[in-house]
Structure formats: C-alpha cells, structure tokens
Amino acid sequence: MMQERRSFPLGTLILTAVAVLGLGVIMYRYLNGLGAITDLSDGRAWGLWISFDLYCGVALAAGGFTLAGAVYIFGRRTYYPIVRSAILTAFLGYTLVILALLVDLGQPWYIWHALIYWNPHSPLFEVAMCVMTYTIVLALEFSPAVFERLNWRVPLAAIRAIQIPLVIAGIVLSTLHQSSLGSMLLMMPETLDPLWYTPILPLLFLFSAIAVGPAMVIFESTLSSRAFGHRLGADILAGLGRAIPYILGIYLVFKLGDLVVSKELGLIVSDSPHTILWWVEVLGGVVLPIIFLSRASVRQSKTKLFWCAVLVAGGLVLNRFNVSWLALGGREGYFYFPHWMEFAASAGLVAWAIIIVMLANRLLPIIHHEEVAEKVPGEPIDTTQLAARGGQVFEGS
Amino acid sequence: MAKGVLCDANKCIGCRTCQVACKQWNELPTMEMVKDGVLQERPKDWVNSGTLENPPQLSADTFTKVRFREVEHDGKFHWVFAKIQCMHCEEPACAEACLVGALEKTKDGPVTYDDRKCIGCRYCMMACPFGVPTFEWEKRWPWIRKCTFCADRQGGGLEPACVTTCPTGALKFGEREDLIVEARERIAARPDEYVDYIYGEREVGGTSWLYLSPVPFEKLDFPTLGTEKVTINPERAMSAVPPALVAVAALMAGFYWLTKRRQKLSQASAGDQEEKEEVTK
Numbered sequence A: 001m002m003q004e005r006r007s008f009p010l011g012t013l014i015l016t017a018v019a020v021l022g023l024g025v026i027m028y029r030y031l032n033g034l035g036a037i038t039d040l041s042d043g044r045a046w047g048l049w050i051s052f053d054l055y056c057g058v059a060l061a062a063g064g065f066t067l068a069g070a071v072y073i074f075g076r077r078t079y080y081p082i083v084r085s086a087i088l089t090a091f092l093g094y095t096l097v098i099l100a101l102l103v104d105l106g107q108p109w110y111i112w113h114a115l116i117y118w119n120p121h122s123p124l125f126e127v128a129m130c131v132m133t134y135t136i137v138l139a140l141e142f143s144p145a146v147f148e149r150l151n152w153r154v155p156l157a158a159i160r161a162i163q164i165p166l167v168i169a170g171i172v173l174s175t176l177h178q179s180s181l182g183s184m185l186l187m188m189p190e191t192l193d194p195l196w197y198t199p200i201l202p203l204l205f206l207f208s209a210i211a212v213g214p215a216m217v218i219f220e221s222t223l224s225s226r227a228f229g230h231r232l233g234a235d236i237l238a239g240l241g242r243a244i245p246y247i248l249g250i251y252l253v254f255k256l257g258d259l260v261v262s263k264e265l266g267l268i269v270s271d272s273p274h275t276i277l278w279w280v281e282v283l284g285g286v287v288l289p290i291i292f293l294s295r296a297s298v299r300q301s302k303t304k305l306f307w308c309a310v311l312v313a314g315g316l317v318l319n320r321f322n323v324s325w326l327a328l329g330g331r332e333g334y335f336y337f338p339h340w341m342e343f344a345a346s347a348g349l350v351a352w353a354i355i356i357v358m359l360a361n362r363l364l365p366i367i368h369h370e371e372v373a374e375k376v377p378g379e380p381i382d383t384t385q386l387a388a389r390g391g392q393v394f395e396g397s
Numbered sequence B: 001m002a003k004g005v006l007c008d009a010n011k012c013i014g015c016r017t018c019q020v021a022c023k024q025w026n027e028l029p030t031m032e033m034v035k036d037g038v039l040q041e042r043p044k045d046w047v048n049s050g051t052l053e054n055p056p057q058l059s060a061d062t063f064t065k066v067r068f069r070e071v072e073h074d075g076k077f078h079w080v081f082a083k084i085q086c087m088h089c090e091e092p093a094c095a096e097a098c099l100v101g102a103l104e105k106t107k108d109g110p111v112t113y114d115d116r117k118c119i120g121c122r123y124c125m126m127a128c129p130f131g132v133p134t135f136e137w138e139k140r141w142p143w144i145r146k147c148t149f150c151a152d153r154q155g156g157g158l159e160p161a162c163v164t165t166c167p168t169g170a171l172k173f174g175e176r177e178d179l180i181v182e183a184r185e186r187i188a189a190r191p192d193e194y195v196d197y198i199y200g201e202r203e204v205g206g207t208s209w210l211y212l213s214p215v216p217f218e219k220l221d222f223p224t225l226g227t228e229k230v231t232i233n234p235e236r237a238m239s240a241v242p243p244a245l246v247a248v249a250a251l252m253a254g255f256y257w258l259t260k261r262r263q264k265l266s267q268a269s270a271g272d273q274e275e276k277e278e279v280t281k
Helices: A002-006 A010-033 A048-060 A061-071 A076-102 A121-148 A153-161 A163-187 A201-229 A234-261 A265-269 A271-291 A296-300 A302-326 A338-365 A383-393 B017-026 B093-096 B121-125 B149-157 B160-163 B177-187 B232-239 B240-278
Strands: B003-008 B065-074 B076-084 B103-104 B111-115 B169-174 B211-212
Touching: A002 A265, A002 B211, A010 A338, A048 A076, A048 A201, A048 A302, A048 A338, A061 A076, A061 A121, A061 A163, A061 B240, A076 A121, A076 A201, A076 A234, A076 A338, A121 A153, A121 A163, A121 B232, A153 A163, A163 A201, A163 A302, A163 B232, A201 A234, A201 A338, A234 A265, A234 A271, A234 A296, A234 A302, A234 B017, A265 A271, A271 A296, A271 A302, A383 B065, B003 B121, B003 B177, B017 B065, B017 B160, B093 B103, B093 B121, B093 B232, B160 B169, B169 B177, B177 B211, B232 B240
Parallel strands: B003 B211
Antiparallel strands: B003 B169, B065 B076, B103 B111
C-alpha cells in the first residue's frame, strides 16, 4: 500500500495535467478577452462558470458551516474528527468561487470596486460581501491546523478564544449569502420558468444548501478516507445521513407547498421539457434520498450512504443549473453551449483544489485519526473518549 | 419632471437614419461586411428576417436598430417599423442589480452607466426584462454598452441624436407625462389606425420610451410584461436581510448557551455521582 502511494500514480498525473491546462486556458482568456474562450453572448451573458463555479460551488461548500454549527453550537461532538476537513474543503470551495469569478468578470482587476462602491439594494452586493467575509472566517477557522503544525502557541490561543464567535459569524454569513444567491434570480420574473420562480426562492436556496452540507461531508470523507487511509467511525457518517431526510423533507414541503399556494401545481405535469428537468431534480435529488436515508440499513452501509450523498449533491447541482441556466430564458436568436475552454477552466480550478486537499492531508493535522476508533454499528458510544474529545473541542472557549 | 420619447410606429418609414445618427454621436463602428473588397464571413448567430432590417441584434456597437415586421392584423397587411433601444425604465432592474451602482436612474429620465465603477459581472444583462444591455465580448478590457438616452446631449439642452435626425416625426422628445397625454389624443383621433395601447406606460412600472402601434405589440416581438416592477421581489428579500442577520446570530448564541448549560449540568451530576461513590466507599 505505502509503496504504491509513494510512486506518482496515474490519477495524480491526470489531475496535474487538468490543472495545468486550466491555468493555460485562463491565461489565454486574460490576453484575448472572454469572447475568445467562451460561447457566451449578449443573449446568454452567464454560462457554465456562473452555474457551476458560483451557484454549485457555494452550495456544495455548505458542509463547512453546517458541520461547524453542529459541532460547536449544537454540541454534536461525534462529528469533531471531520469538522476540520469540512472547513478546509469549504475554504477551498470559496477560494475556488472567487478565482472562478476572477475569470468570469469582465474587469477582474476592478473586483475591489465592490468594497468602495456600494449598492446595498443589489442581492449580488450581499453575495459579494458575504463570500469575501466568509472566506476570511473560514481561513481563520482552519488556521489552528496550520498553527498546530508550526507549533505557534500565541496565535493558536487567540483563534481558540474567538472560536465560537467565528463559528456563529460563519453561520450568519452563510445563511445570508446562500439565500441571496436565490434572491439574485428574483430579478428575473420574466425569464425564469415559473416552476422555479417563487418569492421564497431565497428560502429554498438556504434549505437545499443546509441539506447538501452533510451530504458533501459524507461524499468527501468517504473519498478522502479511501485515498488517505484515514479510518472514520461508521457512526459519524451514518449520523450525518440521518439528518439529511429531515432537512430535505422541510425543503420539499416548502417547494411543493409554494406551487400549491400559488396555484401553479399544474405546471409539474405540463409538457414542457423543463418539466422533465424538474422531476429528475425533485425525484432523484430529494424524494429518493429521503426514502433511502430513512432506512437504517442504508445508513449503516458506507457504500449505500455514499451513493445517497451523491444523489443529494447531484440533485442540488441540477437544481442550480436549472435556475441559473437551463430553465432561464435567453434572448431571442441566440444559442449557448459552453466552449470546451469553459469546461477546461472550471475543471482546472477543481483540480487545483483537489491537489491542495491532497497536500494538506499529508502536511497538516487534518484528521485526528488516532482518536477515532472504528466502531461496530450499534455499539454504544464510548463516553470517556467523547469527554476527552469534547474537552478539546471547547478548550479555551 | 422626467423626459421621455414617444415612438409612433405609424409615422416611422424604416429609413434607419436614427441608427446612423446614433452611431455617429456615440462614435460606434459599423459592422464591416466587406473588407479589402472581400465579403466577410457572417457572424455565426447572424439571422436576418429577410427584409431591410439590419443588423440582426443590438450589440456593443449598435445601441439602437429599427425592427421590421410584416404583420397581418384585422385582415389587413401591415409593414411595421419600430425602433428598439434601452427603454430607460422608471424602476430599472439593471440599476437594482448592479452591485457597484454603475447603472443609475437619473431624475431627468436616462438610465446612465458609469464605466469607472463597473466590474463586468453582467448581472444587468441577465436582469433586464427587455434584453438590452450588451457586452464587449471580444475586448480584453470590456465594458457594458447600451443606449445612453444621449444624457450628454440632454445635459446641454439638446434632444437625443435619433430624435433630432428623425425626418418624419416618428420620434417625439418631451416630458413623459405630456407624451402620454399626446399618445392618448393620437389614439382617440384615429382609433382605426392604432391599437388602444401605449407600450411602456405601465410595463414593469413604466418606461421613459413609449410606443404606439397599428398592431398588437406582441406581433412586433415586444415582450409581454406585467405592470409590477420586476424589482419588487428582490427588494422584499433584501429588506429581510438585516432582521435575518440579527435573528440568526441571536438564535445561534442561544443554542450555544443551551449546549454549554446542558454540559455543565451533566458534568455536575456526574461529579455528584462520583462524590456519592466515594462516600459509599
């Protein structure tokens, strides 16, 4: 095993190639303008980058605030061993969002204008402010891992002292901008399909983000435990899986309830191609995960749990693509399909994030795996171990 | 009082002088179809309707164009011309959307654009219900471009370039309120020549540009829009932000306090038990 990982595996080689290609494409864009590497036009001003990197990126990084909240605010110490990796992936996710925006913006060198020219009426202004502030909060939340590695005691103590306010700030900022991404689309009542357009879109965005948070943690923890050989207690991920149906249930009630109240329920059986997208999104990404994850047998199986998490994340991705692209009408006479360089730039940024996660897992104390013994499902939780962990969680607070 | 323009499709002859005047005043290049004596390949999304309409779409180099439509209405054939450009909404979605406030509705009427603020996010293009703002896709240093309502000319007491040049009086510049009254009078005077509708009077909360037409506006491919301003829902959502901020912060602090308290209680009871055990020993 060890021998294999030391060599330069094919996966890493492909990852590096994708990362380098992405970088090349991005350089090309800065030299030749957006028109040179995108299929965007006046008829479709936002494309793959906004749908995938911004809309999906922010939502899929929701694992950071949901898990930090569960551990530090609600005292669910079971999840302590994975909170750090969740915060790291969230931090990288947001960094990715900002980098992608620097590619997508027409005038990226003026991004700081958002700091000095304020339009507080704009939902995008709120998103910009929150994403920026939250990225700093995430960096601070993750910084103890770096300080521990470097053995810097003073900054470590300082961060520990403000840990709880930081976590609360993270939750507040996430609540605001996850929902504001929905508010942004409220500006388009004439172009967004009424199946998705609703005044409560911000609320739906928030609920779906909270639901996908734990799903992404399951997804990433499963993958990284396989890649880096960390051992995670089965009860940890199963517990996250247990929470998902409740949140998705609330989301579904609001989503359907809104259609009933606005008397638009008939739209879900209309013969528009959008209807198919809606059904795939709701059945595959919401209803099926609720059914599956309500069964203990599914939650106890790592593989089944993983695939349920994939369903939830996939449903969210489709939802964000629908509202920001597929079900959003463009101008007459234009057609958009992403240029291959748009895909390359997005894939390149994701590849960079994976490379950094891999490096961080080798260099930094991300997971305290010596603390986490593999547990037999159903076995009562070892309270002494919990107390020891809990002491560490609330140390200095 | 805010200015407006009344565009009467019954008076327009489709000469497109307004297009030329607009390009001249704003120093916009023409679309070069012939270069060095060779007919250039047409852009991939070039779709002309087969009449004299040209170019096909508004673009960063074309702030206005005359739309040509051959329409049958009430058993009669109409060849209708309608000049399209930024409508200069009373409650512009673009200005509400712009995070840096580069787009602004001025009290005189024009929705102005300040390229010293713009960061090129293109949210205005997505938000506009009329599909007007355009972007300089091919430039390394691209800006948003759209009709300015000749705010610079208006500042100097002049009419917009397109209005000045219009040879038939199809475009009339004036106070928006007065123009609405005049439009009503024109409809009343010749009810058989106009549909009884002023496009732009109420659309998305009203626009500075107003239209009269001999055929229903959807036949001219004008978007059918509600009278409610499109910014109403985002405004409501944004006004919920400050209370949501306070509420979530308070709620989280409260939950944290509860968690700590429960821990203390359980620790205390565990301590009691230990003490008791010691006593019994």
